[in-house]
Amino acid sequence: MTATVLTQIVNGLSLASILILIALGLAVIFGLLGVINLAHADLFMAGMYAVVLAQGVTGNFWFGVLAAPLIVGAIGFVVELGVVRWLRARPLDTLLATLGVGIVIREGVKLLFGAGYRQVANPLPGSIAIGPVAYPIYRLLLIAVTASILAGLAAWLYRTAPGLRLRAMLQDRETAAAYGIDPERASLVAFVVGAALAGLAGALMSPLVTVGPDVGIIYLARAFMVVVVGGVGSLLGLVGGGVIIGGGDTLAGYFLNPTIANAAVLVLAVVILRFRPGGLFR
Amino acid sequence: MTSVDAPPDAPPGAALAKQRRINLGWSVLPNAVMLALIVAFPFIASDYQVGLMTQFLTFGLLAMSLDLLGDRAGLVSFGHGAWFGLGAYTLALTLERLPGVGGTYLGFLLAASVGGGFAALLGSQLFLGRQRVGGVYFGIVTLAVAAILQLVVMGWSSFTGGSNGLYGFATPELAPGLPLTGTQAPYGLAATVCILIYAGLKWALRSSLGLSLLAARQNSLRAEGIGIPIGRFQLLVFSAAGAIAGIAGALYIPVGFVSPDLFGLTFSTYVIVWMVLGGRGTLIGGFLGAIGLSFLETALSGSFVTLWLLMVGVLLIVVVLVWPRGAMGALGAVTRAIRT
Amino acid sequence: MSLLAVDEVYLQYGASPVVHGVSLAVAQGEVVALLGRNGVGKTTLARGVVGLTPVASGHIWINGIEITGIPAHEVARHGVRIVPQGRGIFPRLSVDENLRIGTLLNPAPDPRIRDLLHELFPVLGERRRQRAGTLSGGEQQMLAVARALLSAPKLLVLDEPTEGVAPVLIDRIEDALRLLFAEMRMGVLLIEQNLDFAFALAQRGYVMEKGQIVLAAATSTLRRDAEQYLTF
Amino acid sequence: MAQSSRQLRRIMRATFDRRALLRGAAAAGAVPLAGTFRARGAVAQNTDPIRVGAIIPFTGLETHNGLSMQYGLEIATGEINTAGGLAGRQVEVIMEDDGSDVGRGVRAAAKLVGQDAVEFLNGTLTSSVRTAVFEETRESQTLFLNPTYYEGGLCDPYYFSSGATPNQGIEPMTAFAMENLGKSFYFVASDYIWGTGSVAAAIPAVEAGGGSVVGEEYVPFGTSDFTAVINRIKEAAPDVVFPFVAGQDGITFLKQLSDFGVRENVEICADSIDELIVPALSNEVAAGIVNCSCYYMMLENDANQAFLETMRSTYGDDALIGSFGMNMYNNMKLVQAAADGLDEWTKDAITERLREATFDGPSGPLTTDPSNQHMVQNAYIATIQPDKSFKLEETIENVSPQAGCTVP
Numbered sequence A: 001m002t003a004t005v006l007t008q009i010v011n012g013l014s015l016a017s018i019l020i021l022i023a024l025g026l027a028v029i030f031g032l033l034g035v036i037n038l039a040h041a042d043l044f045m046a047g048m049y050a051v052v053l054a055q056g057v058t059g060n061f062w063f064g065v066l067a068a069p070l071i072v073g074a075i076g077f078v079v080e081l082g083v084v085r086w087l088r089a090r091p092l093d094t095l096l097a098t099l100g101v102g103i104v105i106r107e108g109v110k111l112l113f114g115a116g117y118r119q120v121a122n123p124l125p126g127s128i129a130i131g132p133v134a135y136p137i138y139r140l141l142l143i144a145v146t147a148s149i150l151a152g153l154a155a156w157l158y159r160t161a162p163g164l165r166l167r168a169m170l171q172d173r174e175t176a177a178a179y180g181i182d183p184e185r186a187s188l189v190a191f192v193v194g195a196a197l198a199g200l201a202g203a204l205m206s207p208l209v210t211v212g213p214d215v216g217i218i219y220l221a222r223a224f225m226v227v228v229v230g231g232v233g234s235l236l237g238l239v240g241g242g243v244i245i246g247g248g249d250t251l252a253g254y255f256l257n258p259t260i261a262n263a264a265v266l267v268l269a270v271v272i273l274r275f276r277p278g279g280l281f282r
Numbered sequence B: 001m002t003s004v005d006a007p008p009d010a011p012p013g014a015a016l017a018k019q020r021r022i023n024l025g026w027s028v029l030p031n032a033v034m035l036a037l038i039v040a041f042p043f044i045a046s047d048y049q050v051g052l053m054t055q056f057l058t059f060g061l062l063a064m065s066l067d068l069l070g071d072r073a074g075l076v077s078f079g080h081g082a083w084f085g086l087g088a089y090t091l092a093l094t095l096e097r098l099p100g101v102g103g104t105y106l107g108f109l110l111a112a113s114v115g116g117g118f119a120a121l122l123g124s125q126l127f128l129g130r131q132r133v134g135g136v137y138f139g140i141v142t143l144a145v146a147a148i149l150q151l152v153v154m155g156w157s158s159f160t161g162g163s164n165g166l167y168g169f170a171t172p173e174l175a176p177g178l179p180l181t182g183t184q185a186p187y188g189l190a191a192t193v194c195i196l197i198y199a200g201l202k203w204a205l206r207s208s209l210g211l212s213l214l215a216a217r218q219n220s221l222r223a224e225g226i227g228i229p230i231g232r233f234q235l236l237v238f239s240a241a242g243a244i245a246g247i248a249g250a251l252y253i254p255v256g257f258v259s260p261d262l263f264g265l266t267f268s269t270y271v272i273v274w275m276v277l278g279g280r281g282t283l284i285g286g287f288l289g290a291i292g293l294s295f296l297e298t299a300l301s302g303s304f305v306t307l308w309l310l311m312v313g314v315l316l317i318v319v320v321l322v323w324p325r326g327a328m329g330a331l332g333a334v335t336r337a338i339r340t
Numbered sequence C: 001m002s003l004l005a006v007d008e009v010y011l012q013y014g015a016s017p018v019v020h021g022v023s024l025a026v027a028q029g030e031v032v033a034l035l036g037r038n039g040v041g042k043t044t045l046a047r048g049v050v051g052l053t054p055v056a057s058g059h060i061w062i063n064g065i066e067i068t069g070i071p072a073h074e075v076a077r078h079g080v081r082i083v084p085q086g087r088g089i090f091p092r093l094s095v096d097e098n099l100r101i102g103t104l105l106n107p108a109p110d111p112r113i114r115d116l117l118h119e120l121f122p123v124l125g126e127r128r129r130q131r132a133g134t135l136s137g138g139e140q141q142m143l144a145v146a147r148a149l150l151s152a153p154k155l156l157v158l159d160e161p162t163e164g165v166a167p168v169l170i171d172r173i174e175d176a177l178r179l180l181f182a183e184m185r186m187g188v189l190l191i192e193q194n195l196d197f198a199f200a201l202a203q204r205g206y207v208m209e210k211g212q213i214v215l216a217a218a219t220s221t222l223r224r225d226a227e228q229y230l231t232f
Numbered sequence D: 001m002a003q004s005s006r007q008l009r010r011i012m013r014a015t016f017d018r019r020a021l022l023r024g025a026a027a028a029g030a031v032p033l034a035g036t037f038r039a040r041g042a043v044a045q046n047t048d049p050i051r052v053g054a055i056i057p058f059t060g061l062e063t064h065n066g067l068s069m070q071y072g073l074e075i076a077t078g079e080i081n082t083a084g085g086l087a088g089r090q091v092e093v094i095m096e097d098d099g100s101d102v103g104r105g106v107r108a109a110a111k112l113v114g115q116d117a118v119e120f121l122n123g124t125l126t127s128s129v130r131t132a133v134f135e136e137t138r139e140s141q142t143l144f145l146n147p148t149y150y151e152g153g154l155c156d157p158y159y160f161s162s163g164a165t166p167n168q169g170i171e172p173m174t175a176f177a178m179e180n181l182g183k184s185f186y187f188v189a190s191d192y193i194w195g196t197g198s199v200a201a202a203i204p205a206v207e208a209g210g211g212s213v214v215g216e217e218y219v220p221f222g223t224s225d226f227t228a229v230i231n232r233i234k235e236a237a238p239d240v241v242f243p244f245v246a247g248q249d250g251i252t253f254l255k256q257l258s259d260f261g262v263r264e265n266v267e268i269c270a271d272s273i274d275e276l277i278v279p280a281l282s283n284e285v286a287a288g289i290v291n292c293s294c295y296y297m298m299l300e301n302d303a304n305q306a307f308l309e310t311m312r313s314t315y316g317d318d319a320l321i322g323s324f325g326m327n328m329y330n331n332m333k334l335v336q337a338a339a340d341g342l343d344e345w346t347k348d349a350i351t352e353r354l355r356e357a358t359f360d361g362p363s364g365p366l367t368t369d370p371s372n373q374h375m376v377q378n379a380y381i382a383t384i385q386p387d388k389s390f391k392l393e394e395t396i397e398n399v400s401p402q403a404g405c406t407v408p
Helices: A002-033 A040-058 A061-082 A091-113 A137-159 A161-171 A173-178 A183-205 A215-230 A235-255 A258-275 B014-019 B024-044 B047-073 B081-097 B101-127 B135-155 B184-206 B208-218 B220-225 B230-251 B265-278 B284-304 B306-322 B326-339 C042-050 C072-076 C095-103 C111-120 C122-126 C137-150 C167-184 C195-201 C219-225 D002-015 D023-027 D033-040 D063-082 D102-115 D127-140 D166-180 D193-208 D227-236 D247-259 D302-315 D323-339 D347-354
Strands: A127-130 A133-136 B173-175 C004-013 C016-026 C031-035 C055-062 C080-083 C155-159 C187-192 C204-209 C212-218 D050-056 D091-097 D120-123 D143-146 D159-161 D184-190 D212-219 D240-244 D267-270 D290-293 D358-361 D364-368 D375-384 D390-399
Touching (some): A002 A133, A002 A215, A002 A235, A002 D227, A040 A061, A040 A091, A040 A183, A040 A215, A061 A183, A091 B135, A091 B306, A127 A137, A133 A137, A137 A161, A137 A183, A137 A235, A161 A183, A161 C095, A173 A183, A215 A235, A215 B265, A235 A258, A258 D212, A258 D227, B024 B047, B024 B184, B024 B284, B047 B081, B047 B208, B047 B230, B047 B265, B047 B284, B081 B135, B081 B265, B101 B135, B101 B173, B101 B230, B135 B265, B184 B208, B184 B284, B208 B230, B265 B284, B265 B306, B284 B326, C004 C042, C016 C031, C016 C042, C016 C055, C016 C187, C016 C212, C031 C219, C042 C080, C072 C080, C095 C137, C111 C122, C111 C167, C122 C137, C137 C155, C137 C167, C167 C195, C187 C195, C195 C219, C204 C219, D050 D063, D063 D091, D063 D120, D063 D302, D091 D102, D102 D127, D127 D159, D127 D193, D143 D323, D143 D347, D166 D193, D166 D240, D166 D267, D166 D290, D166 D375, D166 D390, D184 D193, D184 D247, D193 D212, D240 D247, D302 D358, D323 D358, D364 D390
Parallel strands (some): C031 C187, C080 C155, C155 C187, D050 D120, D184 D212, D184 D240, D267 D290
Antiparallel strands (some): A127 A133, C004 C016, C204 C212, D290 D375, D358 D364, D364 D375, D375 D390
């Protein structure tokens, strides 16, 4: 019985870390720019294909993990300069335009790589025993990696000058500009970082799921729930959202049939949004 | 949190408000041409195309209701297809239990009430609270609600037919001996309902209520300051849009089946694309966008497939960036150019 | 050559013209007041000077370098700072972080100035970890001034520093500013409605009405003649 | 591009070309449709190409199958046209994308039948699309050939299926598994008609063979995390897991089963993992899976070798084909066999002859079972090797289809 409980706890932790990882890029762009990036799911997917590409060239998964944020960050660079920049202060238009960007990325990947599935092998097969429970190494690693990325992001935002610039720009664009902060550049940095994080998440998730052009869509709604349930614009909120959705999913998945569990978590998210539109952790 | 953002070149609904002043011929002409085309279509097109057009009219009505929601309440639903699905399932389930004329009319009535009622229920929770849930949050909530409904429809197969959808329910009948079979009768019904709803909306939006809606939409802060209850307005518009979407779904029934795909993200995304590319804030733009794009897709997707979607994506970006009022905006620019 | 030279500048707010052909100058070490009733275009002019509102026509120079039409963050690189109306502090950043914004363009501020600021505004040291939004109005004003001065500006634009500040604090701010202006020798364009405050600090001033300069004179003259333009 | 402009012209022409009431006429019991147009002008149009409508998921959930189905279809068409066509007329194929979506699938069928006036339909993949298209073709009495294995239950005089019925895939698989892998089974299925129908067919097969079912479970589309399911599997400790999880979810499930170490004690058998799917699996995940299918690329017969050679020279050496693609080919070749020696193409003549048609091709001999119009065919059980190649374990020859219905 303790083994079951322990397994469920680790499962919940693992799922929460996965959801946080996936939602990170979305949260950064939403939180810092107020932009809902509907292309997030497809940037995430592009990260997976970056691994497929890098693995194909070098034969090493970890090169893919390095390449993904660079490649997807570059896509983000183009999208910000070409699209998002021109729609400032028109949030719904940004939403619609990034919907288009997502379609273009998805269909572009289909043109480049074909519509079939690609495989990314688990680079660290095998399990580690945690007490009575054997748990896959790679999933445990993901928990640690997610925690490190969160810590790194927090340090960057709260301890460095670029982070300070971004947060200042987020609060008051004009005053920030009057103090020498280039708001256009700061926005670009925020978007590229968000996109790179989406790519990194895709790369890290690629061994766990099926790599295909439509894979991102599955995660989009879930990532939104994590971001808004916790509260936009706060890393703490993101962690909270991930734990609530991930934990809720694991718990419901254990007791209920998967379809009902799925619906139950969505209902929970809607109810939270209804009563705390700003998120739980604000 | 209500985000009010309009395309920069014109305030929402401005075209409508101005239209009264502009010389009558120019505002009536496009509508007359549209009307003539809709009436003439069954006489010039093949049966296959009339059947197709019937479906696309229902899509057009759905896009029109989404445009109503966006233009008058500043809300974009990412799950609007779900209301269409609700209407379609409602009529199908009614006809399964009560075939014939009675079931048909009851079903249509129920479809409108279920669509409108569900929107009212959800809207009362979202818009009337201390903190209104609007803007992108409304989009996310509707996305989740559609996903929940889809899971319910898929999971409750004894009632809804599950992933299989529903088949073999009775054919709706408008009057004894006038079943909605073939292509002409369903087309006639769909076309009539579309025209009536469009005319009704045009009329309603020019009434004093419609104008206060417009005022509220254009400056929500000031409107709230002078005591216009924005939350209740949004609730009203959302319920109306939900009811129209429900009717549109019911009109889809002569196709002969309903499936849970109607609740999917893909379908709802399509509705948004139709509205944006057709032209926001005009009602007729989304309607024409739905019909035009659906026809193009049917004609081209066999040969283009991936390229077709790629083009839709590019077009979506370009239209939002440089032509926020879509095809209707382009048309307006052309007519203005001709006139001057 | 003056530090700031504004020549026949026209500015618009949206589509409506607000400032019509204003010319003025501020020399180094000089405190110049810009006076006028609400809505005559003072703030728009200030925003125009620092690059936040685009100049419709006319020219603006800093130390002989034309800055007309360049974006605000680049104007800032020419040593121009603004303490905007309503203070423009970043409410969700800490007091310390707000001050760090001031040092972004001046990474090694003069330690004497730093000490002086601490001395004059001790509350900023006491509350350095607090969110700036939790400070009182006067404290926020002190923060905004300190932030601007830490960046060692050549030209400081102060837009209504006394607005919404408790009267006791106004005197303290006035004393502190007098000391700092004397110490730092920058040019100051001071926009004020509080005439006593303005006359106590400025050597000369301009009076605006309906988007135009209607009077330019030394403070002593202004004290006498400004009445007709400035009664509220 | 050329094809699309042709299609556009066709639409333009059709716009001014009033046709008889589609469904109205069919409902009134008039002469079947597609044939009507042809028969009327038969003398003059005898040399017109025979149009074939293909419904293929090029986008959506089942995208990855699209190309394979196109290959099979086009290779067969090429062979038929080289050999002189059907009843002396060349074949022209019109492909439509169903987006793996029921509404679009039905619209595609309506376009192919109503506007393009195709002589028959070949295709559909997902069970929801197939069922919806079946409803339409049954009403309009259109000839419809299905290439995909499925849960069965569709019978109509104008409907033929080369796709395996449950007893041609699931039953041989469970029988083999009970003999070689273990007796207790755990079923995980996508929560829709194929998944539930397949489990419904598998349970009696297991129980009849003396095995036991220790768990069955249905997951919604888009499931990306199977940890809860995997926990339940571990607790139930079955000998064999038999998944019916569709599309990318199915691959994700297999990956995660491996990650969680379930494979150390549990065998996996399947009826849906062929050469088209394994590229998405790593060697560790794929190795050891036992699968039953009616076609593999590794089958060693002359027809298959010739087919693969044609495919690789036409579409490149990486081109892959699975059982759906092969059945697109088989369907065309069955029609060719039925049309052999026929002077004039009419739908009823072809349908009549399809009921007795046979074709011995890459997947082995196919014979129509006239009672349900599904195919008598071979079932092949194969094990995936560490290098992801398939090793044939057993061939069950000439399995009669049990479609769960008979043609009225």
